[in-house]
Amino acid sequence: xxxxxxxxxxxxxxxxxxxxxxxxxxxxxxxxxxxxxxxxxxxxxxxxxxxxxxxxxxxxxxxxxxxxxxxxxxxxxxxxxxxxxxxxxxxxxxxxxxxxxxxxxxxxxxxxxxx
Amino acid sequence: xxxxxxxxxxxxxxxxxxxxxxxxxxxxxxxxxxxxxxxxxxxxxxxxxxxxxxxxxxxxxxxxxxxxxxxxxxxxxxxxxxxxxxxxxxxxxxxxxxxxxxxxxxxxxxxxx
Numbered sequence: 001x002x003x004x005x006x007x008x009x010x011x012x013x014x015x016x017x018x019x020x021x022x023x024x025x026x027x028x029x030x031x032x033x034x035x036x037x038x039x040x041x042x043x044x045x046x047x048x049x050x051x052x053x054x055x056x057x058x059x060x061x062x063x064x065x066x067x068x069x070x071x072x073x074x075x076x077x078x079x080x081x082x083x084x085x086x087x088x089x090x091x092x093x094x095x096x097x098x099x100x101x102x103x104x105x106x107x108x109x110x111x112x113x114x115x
Numbered sequence: 116x117x118x119x120x121x122x123x124x125x126x127x128x129x130x131x132x133x134x135x136x137x138x139x140x141x142x143x144x145x146x147x148x149x150x151x152x153x154x155x156x157x158x159x160x161x162x163x164x165x166x167x168x169x170x171x172x173x174x175x176x177x178x179x180x181x182x183x184x185x186x187x188x189x190x191x192x193x194x195x196x197x198x199x200x201x202x203x204x205x206x207x208x209x210x211x212x213x214x215x216x217x218x219x220x221x222x223x224x225x226x227x228x
Contacts, residue, residue, distance in 0.1 A: 004158070042220035043159075043204065056215060090158050099208040099215035101147050101166055106158030 002026065004093050004107035012113045018079040021110045025072050025093030029105070031055075032074040033098045034066060037088040037109070046089075048098050049074055055097060078112075086114045117142040119207050121219035129227055132195055136222045138188040138205035146208040146215075150179050150190050153202045153221070162190070162203075195226045 005024040013019050025032050034046040045058035049068035066076040072093070078085055088111050092104040119140045128134050140148070147166045151159035163172045163179040165188070172179050176193045192199055205219040 043206075043218040045216055045218075092158075097215075099146055101164055103149070103161035103164055106151075106160070108156070108158045 004091060004105050006089075006091050006107035006110050008110060009108070010111045010113075012115060013081050014115050015081055015083060017081050018077065019081060019112065021076045021078075021089055021091075021112075023074045023076070023091030023093075023107060025074070025091075026105055029093035029095055030072055031094045031097050032068055032072060033092045033094075033104065034074070034076050035090045035092065036060075037090055038086075043090070046076065050097055081114050083114050085112065087112060117207075117209060117217045119205055119217050119219035121203075121205050121222050123222060124220075125223040125225070127225045127227055128195055130195060130197055134192050134195060134224065136190045136192075136203050136205075136224070138190070138219055140186050140188070140205070140207045140217070140219075142186075142207040142209035142217050144209055145183060145186075148179075148181055148188050149206040149208070150177070150188075151204040151206065153204060155201070159204055192224075197226050197228060200224060200226045 007022045031050045033048040036044045048056040052068045063079045068074045088109045090109045092106045094104045095102050122137045149164045150162040153159040162177050165172050165181045167183050178191045181188045202221040202223050204221040207217045
């Protein structure tokens, strides 16, 4: 069974640009969550999508947005990039909602660097 | 404010030795507590998930304990191996306003030969 796939693995952008990251969950998983990971802050929750609807949102500015398609694949978009957006962006999928007793399965992330 | 505190921040042990990592939380109401292992450059991998009624849960050489009364959890690693070198993250599921998951900042474990 294929795991969670994130593309691209690495990305370099400049300030002011926008970026779209992609996540393909494990087949059958309906929940997709996005996280930002930095050395100083650890893992921080961005948002969760379940059956194409945003179920939960973390404390991030509106520049961060996402969506989920009918096949459960998800994309995350960051507009007007800032230096502080440099981070590892992780996607996780699970059968049901992220706070259930079912485990989340993480992809290996997209490393975003802002110059 | 819901918080998850992990200790120590980092730890170095010799191969073959045991170690225990700590996680204290203030998340309420509580749903479950998870331990993840994250290798450098990889995504986290789930080790255990424990609900309120579970005191101990094992996954191979990893044993997690939970004391819901004192809001403490520990992860015990037995007979450590070089491949255990990683960051171990404690995550508590509850309701914290914005997110239903509260993450600790992790303990970085280095197993030395």
